[in-house]
Amino acid sequence: xxxxxxxxxxxxxxxxxxxxxxxxxxxxxxxxxxxxxxxxxxxxxxxxxxxxxxxxxxxxxxxxxxxxxxxxxxxxxxxxxxxxxxxxxxxxxxxxxxxxxxxxxxxxxxxxxxxxxxxxxxxxxxxxxxx
Amino acid sequence: xxxxxxxxxxxxxxxxxxxxxxxxxxxxxxxxxxxxxxxxxxxxxxxxxxxxxxxxxxxxxxxxxxxxxxxxxxxxxxxxxxxxxxxxxxxxxxxxxxxxxxxxxxxxxxxxxxxxxxxxxxxxxxxxxxxxxxxxxxxxxxxxxxxxxxxxxxxxxxxxxxxxxxxxxxxxxxxxxxxxxxxxxxxxxxxxxxxxxxxxxxxxxxxxxxxxxxxxxxxxxxxxxxxxxxxxxxxxxxxxxxxxxxxxxxxxxxxxxxxxxxxxxxxxxxxxxxxxxxxxxxxxxxxxxxxxxxxxxxxxxxxxxxxxxxxxxxxxxxxxxxxxxxxxxxxxxxxxxxxxxxxxxxxxxxxxxxxxxxxxxxxxxxxxxxxxxxxxxxxxxxxxxxxxxxxxxxxxxxxxxxxxxxx
Numbered sequence: 001x002x003x004x005x006x007x008x009x010x011x012x013x014x015x016x017x018x019x020x021x022x023x024x025x026x027x028x029x030x031x032x033x034x035x036x037x038x039x040x041x042x043x044x045x046x047x048x049x050x051x052x053x054x055x056x057x058x059x060x061x062x063x064x065x066x067x068x069x070x071x072x073x074x075x076x077x078x079x080x081x082x083x084x085x086x087x088x089x090x091x092x093x094x095x096x097x098x099x100x101x102x103x104x105x106x107x108x109x110x111x112x113x114x115x116x117x118x119x120x121x122x123x124x125x126x127x128x129x130x131x
Numbered sequence: 132x133x134x135x136x137x138x139x140x141x142x143x144x145x146x147x148x149x150x151x152x153x154x155x156x157x158x159x160x161x162x163x164x165x166x167x168x169x170x171x172x173x174x175x176x177x178x179x180x181x182x183x184x185x186x187x188x189x190x191x192x193x194x195x196x197x198x199x200x201x202x203x204x205x206x207x208x209x210x211x212x213x214x215x216x217x218x219x220x221x222x223x224x225x226x227x228x229x230x231x232x233x234x235x236x237x238x239x240x241x242x243x244x245x246x247x248x249x250x251x252x253x254x255x256x257x258x259x260x261x262x263x264x265x266x267x268x269x270x271x272x273x274x275x276x277x278x279x280x281x282x283x284x285x286x287x288x289x290x291x292x293x294x295x296x297x298x299x300x301x302x303x304x305x306x307x308x309x310x311x312x313x314x315x316x317x318x319x320x321x322x323x324x325x326x327x328x329x330x331x332x333x334x335x336x337x338x339x340x341x342x343x344x345x346x347x348x349x350x351x352x353x354x355x356x357x358x359x360x361x362x363x364x365x366x367x368x369x370x371x372x373x374x375x376x377x378x379x380x381x382x383x384x385x386x387x388x389x390x391x392x393x394x395x396x397x398x399x400x401x402x403x404x405x406x407x408x409x410x411x412x413x414x415x416x417x418x419x420x421x422x423x424x425x426x427x428x429x430x431x432x433x434x435x436x437x438x439x440x441x442x443x444x445x446x447x448x449x450x451x452x453x454x455x456x457x458x459x460x461x462x463x464x465x466x467x468x469x470x471x472x473x474x475x476x477x478x479x480x481x482x483x484x485x486x487x488x489x490x491x492x493x494x495x496x497x498x499x500x501x502x503x504x505x506x507x508x509x510x511x512x513x514x515x516x517x518x519x520x521x522x523x524x525x526x527x528x529x530x531x532x533x534x535x536x537x538x
Contacts, residue, residue, distance in 0.1 A: 042225070045224040045225050046224070046225055048223070048224050048246075049223045049224040049225050049227050052223045052224070052229070052239060052242075053223065053227070053229075056229055060229055060230060060231070061229065061230040062227060062228070062229050062230075063220065063227070063228040063229070063230075064226055064227055064228070065226035065227075065228065066226070070220075070228065073227075078227060082225070082227070085225070
């Protein structure tokens with residue numbers, strides 16, 4: 001009896017731990033989603049800028065806002081910068097996608113583990129009740 | 132054709148869709164809906180601002196310089212002049228600015244306006260979907276509250292299976308989980324198509340309304356009807372072969388996801404209760420059935436179309452409800468209701484032919500088809516109330532026990 005109750009307590013502790021891990025995982029996944037959203041918006045904006053820059057004449061003035069300073073930039077330079085930024089953002093997005101997949105898998109397996117522990121607890125309790 | 136076995140199950144709706152969960156789901160959908168509404172409002176504001184800015188930019192170059200009150204700090208102004216009225220420093224995005232003339236600026240602004248408008252349209256579509264979901268959940272909740280019972284009958288036949296509905300019970304197509312995922316994207320289009328098809332069929336059915344009763348479940352036809360490909364005058368087919376053919380056509384045209392669904396309902400149909408499938412029955416009935424079935428089919432197919440949302444499937448199911456022709460007391464219990472599981476949603480309703488012919492002769496049954504068609508007319512928007520409608524429509528027929536039982 002006591003052994004089974006200690007086993008039961010252990011199982012419950014195990015369950016708590018796993019539940020905590022699961023909630024952490026879920027938070028991570030949520031953060032991942034948020035960052036992804038931000039990056040996606042930035043990517044869209046940069047693509048818009050690229051389009052507009054392409055429509056400009058060669059001699060048009062392009063400025064970049066760096067802090068409180070509006071700095072004149074070369075059109076070619078601005079184009080290159082925007083393109084590099086787009087590449088960087090897409091790479092970040094891909095990386096985030098990969099980690100998101102990872103997190104989801106982990107979450108899935110954690111859920112299953114939790115289920116198993118729950119089942120064991122149930123069987124324990126059923127056994128206890130019978131005894 | 133061997134005698135099809137008829138099996139059936141009776142499940143209480145509340146057991147399939149626990150009320151609390153339905154309510155929770157409904158609330159979630161409402162939350163999402165309000166979020167989207169907020170976004171939509173914001174976008175609309177942007178569009179309005181953009182339009183006024185375009186106006187201003189167009190007016191400024193009319194003068195060489197404008198006399199204005201220049202804001203100074205937070206709470207002061209001083210008189211000043213706005214010069215270089217044709218030069219604009221336009222924000223291109225991501226802290227990049229460009230010098231442009233008024234005309235060029237207006238062009239940039241117009242392009243921005245266009246992208247905003249397209250975003251608004253996309254949002255609108257999303258809102259529509261959410262609304263449909265919400266209505267579905269609401270109807271589910273009300274049904275559960277009414278303690279409706281799902282009766283599912285399956286007729287096992289060599290070639291076809293059909294689900295029959297009971298009058299008072301809602302018709303729901305058996306849901307197949309897997310189909311939902313696959314069908315989601317294509318479902319929306321199919322759904323629209325099915326709906327239009329459903330309307331056509333309803334009209335036809337009305338025309339053929341004088342056929343009399345058959346308790347055939349149009350579900351069988353529904354499946355066939357589901358595929359828009361059934362443009363041929365399916366309704367006219369009276370023979371069973373034709374009927375089956377239609378079904379097959381329907382199936383073939385169905386999306387693969389739906390197909391998987393179809394196979395599932397077949398299995399579910401296994402439970403025939405001893406009603407002999409009337410597949411071979413009366414040609415006259417078929418005519419009617421064909422119509423109703425088709426109607427049902429369209430309704431049913433629409434279900435799979437929805438993204439696995441119960442709402443859609445439910446709606447369709449309700450439409451197809453009309454298909455149940457109650458044959459007799461025993462049949463009543465057997466009424467098969469193809470119902471989509473909430474979880475699975477998409478599924479085809481297998482048209483299940485209730486053993487009509489046999490019962491017809493021996494028992495009185497209310498010709499539900501006609502009734503149903505009336506329901507069908509109301510169509511999807513009324514899916515919620517189709518159940519009630521079906522009961523309402525019964526009055527024209529000999530009172531069936533279902534009617535009595537229905538509230």
